[in-house]
């Protein structure tokens with residue numbers, strides 16, 4: 001009887017800065033979520049908060065077997081980089097970038113487009129290819145509603161010059177598409193406009209991408225754009241993503257957790273299970289009946305591994321267990337109650353495995369978790385620092401979370 005060994009999982013949409021904000025925006029509408037909770041929270045973060053938040057997030061990622069992740073664009077890349085280096089993980093880090101939009105916190109509203117570009121160039125020069133090559137720096141675009149056309153074009157050009165990727169939230173809600181049609185004079189939404197300005201390229205990682213029509217799916221496919229599907233966050237706030245149609249069109253779709261205030265659980269293991277179930281059930285809307293053959297286990301496992309590697313432009317070194325690739329791998333104990341009995345290993349990994357089955361993790365040839373013990377940081381100390389940093393940050397940001405203990 002042997003443990004199962006699998007290539008490390010790749011989480012292609014994580015907000016490491018938001019880990020200290022877990023639970024600050026449960027059961028609220030999207031605009032309250034953004035304007036009254038997340039922006040005040042993120043705009044009051046210090047670099048130390050970002051460091052502690054990334055440590056806490058990284059611990060949860062490692063426990064679920066993640067060896068590489070793509071930061072969606074958060075606060076203080078320097079804090080993130082320090083934490084990633086210490087944890088031993090691999091990551092593509094990006095700053096949250098916005099140069100326009102309604103309701104921005106005062107400290108963000110003063111940034112010019114050129115400030116945004118120059119700042120990111122500085123981050124790239126300082127942090128790209130550091131930590132034994134485990135850290136790469138990408139460019140961030142938070143979303144189209146907070147970007148001028150000038151910022152989009154400059155970002156496109158700088159990514160080409162630096163030979164790096166761009167991480168952006170794309171077509172998240174119908175309102176976004178409506179606003180783009182109205183202000184940018186195109187006949188559909190964000191993807192149609194991004195195509196018009198030649199922003200759709202094979203180095204673009206588009207998160208969510210829920211509200212796209214067939215023409216836009218075709219545009220994404222032809223340009224080689226990668227899509228990060230975040231099943232839990234989509235169900236909570238955005239809607240059903242046409243994953244099957246995208247995969248059929250040849251788009252590289254991978255999996256992400258999104259941030260803790262959008263999902264609460266940073267487990268790629270849970271996302272694999274959800275991705276399959278949600279997309280089987282979604283067929284009711286697409287074809288009138290559920291389809292148990294939609295997104296089978298092999299497809300979902302590929303989304304969490306090799307498609308993840310392609311999405312972060314790193315598939316020459318990670319995403320599969322092959323001679324010549326980096327040693328990023330996960331050891332799973334399949335002999336406890338969630339996984340016994342096993343008939344088909346791939347089915348068991350996708351449909352039965354829990355985070356608790358992941359026992360050991362190697363990244364870049366080094367153990368970073370062994371027998372469920374995180375090796376490079378003291379988990380209890382990080383938890384204690386996170387509790388304190390979170391309450392101080394919420395106090396500074398003036399965020400009060402109503403307690404619902406009285407219903408128990």
Ligand SMILES: [Zn+2]
Nearest residue numbers: 072207258259
């Ligand atoms: Zn996100």
